[in-house]
Amino acid sequence: MHKCKSHQSLKTRKITGNSREMMNNIDTSLLNSFVNKNIDSFHETRLKCLEDLKLNKLLSKNPYLFKAKNINQANDLIQSLLDAFLSSSEEKIFGDFLESLAIFIADMVFNGFKSGITGIDLEINRENTHYLISIKSGQNWGNASQHKKLEQDFKKATSTIKQNDRTINVQSILGICYGKSKTTFNNGYWKIIGQNFWYFISGDKDLYKEIIEPIGYRAKEHNDQFNQGKDAIINLFTKSFVSAFCDKTGRIDWEKLVEFNSGNLDLDSINLQ
Numbered sequence: 001m002h003k004c005k006s007h008q009s010l011k012t013r014k015i016t017g018n019s020r021e022m023m024n025n026i027d028t029s030l031l032n033s034f035v036n037k038n039i040d041s042f043h044e045t046r047l048k049c050l051e052d053l054k055l056n057k058l059l060s061k062n063p064y065l066f067k068a069k070n071i072n073q074a075n076d077l078i079q080s081l082l083d084a085f086l087s088s089s090e091e092k093i094f095g096d097f098l099e100s101l102a103i104f105i106a107d108m109v110f111n112g113f114k115s116g117i118t119g120i121d122l123e124i125n126r127e128n129t130h131y132l133i134s135i136k137s138g139q140n141w142g143n144a145s146q147h148k149k150l151e152q153d154f155k156k157a158t159s160t161i162k163q164n165d166r167t168i169n170v171q172s173i174l175g176i177c178y179g180k181s182k183t184t185f186n187n188g189y190w191k192i193i194g195q196n197f198w199y200f201i202s203g204d205k206d207l208y209k210e211i212i213e214p215i216g217y218r219a220k221e222h223n224d225q226f227n228q229g230k231d232a233i234i235n236l237f238t239k240s241f242v243s244a245f246c247d248k249t250g251r252i253d254w255e256k257l258v259e260f261n262s263g264n265l266d267l268d269s270i271n272l273q
Contacts, residue, residue, distance in 0.1 A: 119153025
């Protein structure tokens with residue numbers, strides 16, 4: 001019953017009440033300027049990550065998976081390994097961009113600020129409630145232990161805030177930038193996703209759609225430059241890979257590759273009993 005009351009309070013008092021007034025606080029030109037500047041930084045970081053990459057790091061990916069996929073050409077293997085690496089690194093880099101965008105918007109509308117508390121990204125004081133917000137880009141983040149740590153971080157952060165005023169209402173929120181799941185309350189915190197999240201930090205129900213256009217700022221130019229660098233890396237890595245991991249007939253020596261990736265025998269010298 002208590003959770004139902006909290007849910008009602010969050011929705012009516014904190015989101016729906018003054019949405020029209022809140023929307024007037026979003027300066028579109030400032031928002032576009034921030035996105036344009038920081039999306040440039042995203043692409044620059046993405047390109048630097050590519051330029052700093054070493055073949056040895058790329059070859060730390062699962063060799064069994066790529067053998068199971070019947071990849072037999074060195075060029076195809078390097079490209080597949082590189083795509084797998086870039087997919088995970090780009091998700092992290094872009095997640096940082098979305099977090100900074102959310103904090104910027106919350107600052108513009110509600111004087112929100114980047115938190116200095118462990119595990120908390122954003123804090124908002126709004127209508128007698130102090131919101132502690134952890135921001136994730138998508139719903140498939142972390143494992144069970146990381147979820148548990150977030151729960152603990154919220155509890156510790158709440159205690160920190162209440163040290164100065166034990167009567168203050170503190171709400172913990174996991175804000176997720178994209179996805180369609182409904183708002184829920186579990187394990188002591190709210191999970192607010194997609195449109196609802198952007199609405200909560202801005203008061204604008206359409207903001208989640210409005211930010212998509214500036215995010216595409218100079219996208220073709222940036223990606224053309226990135227793909228040129230990527231093609232060069234594939235060529236260089238393929239040459240090095242062929243020299244190190246292909247036999248005289250040109251075939252990939254998978255045993256040699258697996259040994260490089262996973263060879264670490266030391267159990268014979270260790271007593272596990």
